[in-house]
Amino acid sequence: MENPRHWRIRKQRYALVGEVCPHCEVKIFPPRDVCPNCGGEAKTQFAFSGKGTVFSFTVMNDAPAGYEKNLPYAVALVKLEEGPIVTAQLTDLGDQPVEIGMPVEMVTRRIRDDGDEKGIIVYGYKFRPAFASQH
Amino acid sequence: MSDVVIAGVGQIPVGEHWDVSLRSQAVRAVLAAIKDAGGLKPQAMYIGNLLAPTVSHQSNLGALLPDWSNLTGIEGITVEAAGASGGGAFRLGYLAVASGFVDTAVVVGVEKITDVVGPELERAIAESTDYDYELAQGLTLTAQAGLVMQLYLHQYKPPREAFAAFPMLAHENAVGNPFAMYRKPISQKAYDSAPMVSEPVNLMDMAPYADGAAAVVLTRRDLVPDSVSHPLVKVSGSSVASDTLALHDRSDPLAFDAARLSVEGACRQAGILPQDVDFFELTDAFSIYAVLSLEAAGFAPRGEGWKLGLDGTLRRDGKLPILTMGGFKARGNPLGAAGVYQIVEAALQLRGEAGSNQIPNARRALVQNLGGPASTAVAHVLERVNG
Ligand SMILES: [Zn+2]
Numbered sequence: 001m002e003n004p005r006h007w008r009i010r011k012q013r014y015a016l017v018g019e020v021c022p023h024c025e026v027k028i029f030p031p032r033d034v035c036p037n038c039g040g041e042a043k044t045q046f047a048f049s050g051k052g053t054v055f056s057f058t059v060m061n062d063a064p065a066g067y068e069k070n071l072p073y074a075v076a077l078v079k080l081e082e083g084p085i086v087t088a089q090l091t092d093l094g095d096q097p098v099e100i101g102m103p104v105e106m107v108t109r110r111i112r113d114d115g116d117e118k119g120i121i122v123y124g125y126k127f128r129p130a131f132a133s134q135h
Numbered sequence: 136m137s138d139v140v141i142a143g144v145g146q147i148p149v150g151e152h153w154d155v156s157l158r159s160q161a162v163r164a165v166l167a168a169i170k171d172a173g174g175l176k177p178q179a180m181y182i183g184n185l186l187a188p189t190v191s192h193q194s195n196l197g198a199l200l201p202d203w204s205n206l207t208g209i210e211g212i213t214v215e216a217a218g219a220s221g222g223g224a225f226r227l228g229y230l231a232v233a234s235g236f237v238d239t240a241v242v243v244g245v246e247k248i249t250d251v252v253g254p255e256l257e258r259a260i261a262e263s264t265d266y267d268y269e270l271a272q273g274l275t276l277t278a279q280a281g282l283v284m285q286l287y288l289h290q291y292k293p294p295r296e297a298f299a300a301f302p303m304l305a306h307e308n309a310v311g312n313p314f315a316m317y318r319k320p321i322s323q324k325a326y327d328s329a330p331m332v333s334e335p336v337n338l339m340d341m342a343p344y345a346d347g348a349a350a351v352v353l354t355r356r357d358l359v360p361d362s363v364s365h366p367l368v369k370v371s372g373s374s375v376a377s378d379t380l381a382l383h384d385r386s387d388p389l390a391f392d393a394a395r396l397s398v399e400g401a402c403r404q405a406g407i408l409p410q411d412v413d414f415f416e417l418t419d420a421f422s423i424y425a426v427l428s429l430e431a432a433g434f435a436p437r438g439e440g441w442k443l444g445l446d447g448t449l450r451r452d453g454k455l456p457i458l459t460m461g462g463f464k465a466r467g468n469p470l471g472a473a474g475v476y477q478i479v480e481a482a483l484q485l486r487g488e489a490g491s492n493q494i495p496n497a498r499r500a501l502v503q504n505l506g507g508p509a510s511t512a513v514a515h516v517l518e519r520v521n522g
Contacts, residue, residue, distance in 0.1 A: 009267055030268055036384070056289070056388070058281030059334040060273065064258035067273035075278055077286075077383050085383040087269050087282075100289050111272060124271065 006122055013124035014108055018084065020046040027082040050106030051130065052080040057090065057098045066112045074098055078127050092128035105130040137355040138369040139232045140520060142239075143172025144479040146349040149316045149467035157191050157247035158203045160348040165204045165243050168350035172239075173360035175352055179210035179237045183224035183244035185217055185471035189259040191250045200243065210237070217263035218276075218420060220244065221349070221474025222375075222504025222513030228353045229373045229515075238358055243350040244475030260344065260470070263507060265381035277341055279382050279508050280421035281333035287389055287423055288335060291438035295335065299326035300444025301422040302339045302464045308451065309461025311491040312480075316345050316467035340422040342462070347469030349476040356520070366486045372407075372516030374400025380510050391424075394431035394505060397514035401501070405516035409433050412516070413497045414456040414484065416477045418505035419463045428503060429457075456494055459484055474504030474513060485519040 009030070011017040018029030023040035027048070035042040057076040067073070074090040076098070090098060091109055104127040112122040145167025147160055155163075161182070169175060180201050188194040197211035216223040221244030231237035248256065261275045269279070288295065302321060309315035321339065329337040359367060376396035379385050385392075402409055409415075409432050417432075419425035426440035434455060435443055443449055449457045460466060460480040463473060481500040483489045489497075497519070504513045 005267075012268075013271075056282045056286040058278050058285055058336070059331075060275070060278050060281070061330075061332055061334075062257060062275065062277065063254060063273055064261045064270065064275055065254035066258065068254055070273065073273060075272055075274055075282070077282055077388070087265075087272050087274055087381065087383045089272050100285070122271070 016048040016050055016106055016125060018046050018048055020044050027084060029080065029084040029086060048080055048082055052078045052104055052127070054098060054100055054102045054104060055079040055085055056100060069113055076127065078104055089126045090128065091126040096129055103130040104128060137357045138520065139229055139353055140356045140359065141351050141368040141370070141478070141482050141517070142175055142354045142359045142363060143168045143170070143352040144350070144482050145171055146314050146476060146479050147347060148314045149345045149347040149469055149476070151249050152346040153249055155346070157187060157193060157245060158199055160247065160346060161200050161243050161245035162204050164245070164348035164350040165200070165241055168241060168352045172352035172354070173363040175239050175354060175358070175360060177206065177209060177239045177241040177352060179231055179240040180206065181224040181227040181231070181240060181242045182211070182213045183221035183242070183471045183475055184213055184246060185215055185220050185263065186246060186248070186259055189262065190256065191247050215471070216511045217506030218418070218470050219474055219504045219506030219511040219513050220471035221476070222515070223474070223511070225351065225475060225478055225515065226373055226375055226513055229370050232353045232355060239352060239354040241350055241352050242475060243348060244469070244472030245348040246346060246469040246472045248344045248346050248469065256344070269381055275333070276507065277333045277336055277421070280341065280423055281336045282382060283388055283427070283508055284335050284423040287426070290389065293441045296323065296327060297441045297445060298340060298422045298426070299323050301419055301425045302326060304444065304449055305419060305458045305462040305464035308458055308492060309465030312460040312466060315461040315465055316343065317465045336421060336423070342420050342464045342468035345467035345469050347467060347472045347476065349472055349479045351475065351478055351482065365488065367520040368482045368485045368517050369520050370515060371518050372401035372403070372405030374404065375511065375513045376400065378510050380507070382508055388508070389427060389437070391427045391431040391509040393512035394428050394503065394509040397503060397512040398432045398501065401514040401516045407499070407516065409501060412499045412501040414459055414494055414500055416459065416481050416500060416502040417457055418503060419458055420468055420505065424505060424508065425457070427509070428505070431509070432501070451492060451494055459492055459494060460489065477502050477504055478515070478517070481517050485517060
């Protein structure tokens with residue numbers, strides 16, 4: 001069972017909680033012990049807005065165990081408004097083709113489901129298309 | 136100090152070995168390498184492996200493999216660096232012998248893929264990405280390559296079909312390699328119609344995961360038995376570099392900085408420039424990674440590596456042959472063993488024993504083994520010993 005592990009990073013998964021470096025003010029996601037920009041100690045929490053753009057993307061036709069039910073699914077590198085890039089599934093795409101530069105916003109969804117046997121369901125962030133008017 | 140030389144090599148065919156166990160695969164390669172080294176007895180075994188603990192539920196290969204090779208008592212340690220595990224194990228063997236603490240070391244890369252199949256295998260392999268922030272989103276190694284390739288296509292706008300040159304070259308070269316998994320050429324048409332795996336990466340852009348084991352015996356030149364009649368290959372440069380594990384933590388995912396740093400380090404030690412090598416065994420786990428490796432090593436400007444595939448430069452009779460025995464794509468990709476296969480193949484070229492694939496007058500090779508999207512990069516310069 002991996003419950004402690006999922007519990008430990010729940011703030012990141014549900015609310016995109018990262019850090020702002022007290023030394024150089026760079027925004028960090030996910031949180032680290034050391035700021036990747038200045039090398040100082042990083043510990044000040046910062047909640048990201050959840051807004052960003054697609055930096056790159058792929059559409060997957062093969063999935064690792066626990067993710068097969070979503071196939072085919074799009075995964076993107078999302079560049080957050082505040083700077084960092086995150087890896088996340090795209091959702092609610094409808095007929096809309098994905099494009100690099102497309103504005104997206106974070107939503108909370110089921111991201112992994114191991115089925116009845118192990119009973120592990122993991123929720124976390126995905127990103128959906130954002131209306132241009134919001135940007 | 137005496138040169139560190141490759142005194143012997145051994146390999147088993149890459150493929151789906153349903154009837155051969157992890158340990159048997161490794162032992163066969165080890166015994167073949169020791170035999171090729173004139174029976175030289177190793178004092179240490181360094182093992183490159185990625186999946187044994189998850190796929191075969193077997194850890195501590197450092198005890199298991201010496202035991203089953205009838206070498207119980209010697210030093211035995213496993214190196215894990217994702218797809219660069221084999222290159223990493225070779226690096227450890229080199230350091231051990233070069234330091235003088237170990238006279239003779241056997242390095243074996245082994246991977247047993249077929250103990251599981253399907254999504255469970257995908258997940259085991261994907262555990263070499265950032266588990267909390269990449270695999271958690273359903274990412275695989277192939278999807279990582281998809282993200283990189285999409286960005287490359289967007290940024291540099293190469294013709295999509297140009298990437299076919301890399302798998303086509305690999306398959307062409309595998310025809311002459313009896314240890315390769317796919318010994319048949321493929322056509323541009325087959326490439327163009329290959330099913331999409333992780334857009335824009337298609338089935339021909341990715342090397343197939345397979346079982347395999349390869350081994351080399353490293354020793355000091357003065358310790359090589361007189362009975363060894365084949366030419367020796369010395370290690371003249373060795374370097375490892377790392378990058379961020381997660382692709383998203385890089386401001387420039389197309390830079391492959393670790394790949395560049397490892398080439399620079401190995402060439403600096405060997406006292407050469409990359410263009411001084413006669414061939415380059417790179418990591419074509421995905422065709423886009425072959426392109427980025429060429430650019431990172433300085434063989435092409437950023438955004439233009441794909442062009443080298445089109446003008447014959449990379450063929451066996453070209454200026455910079457790559458994938459000379461079929462590469463990952465056509466030899467097969469036995470993850471943690473792949474880096475040792477690369478060393479074995481380069482050594483055979485340098486010994487003049489590459490058969491119909493022989494590169495004329497091959498004296499010096501650059502060998503680079505990547506883990507993930509160059510999260511780890513291991514580079515070695517190998518040279519034929521004169522006389
Ligand atoms: Zn900082």
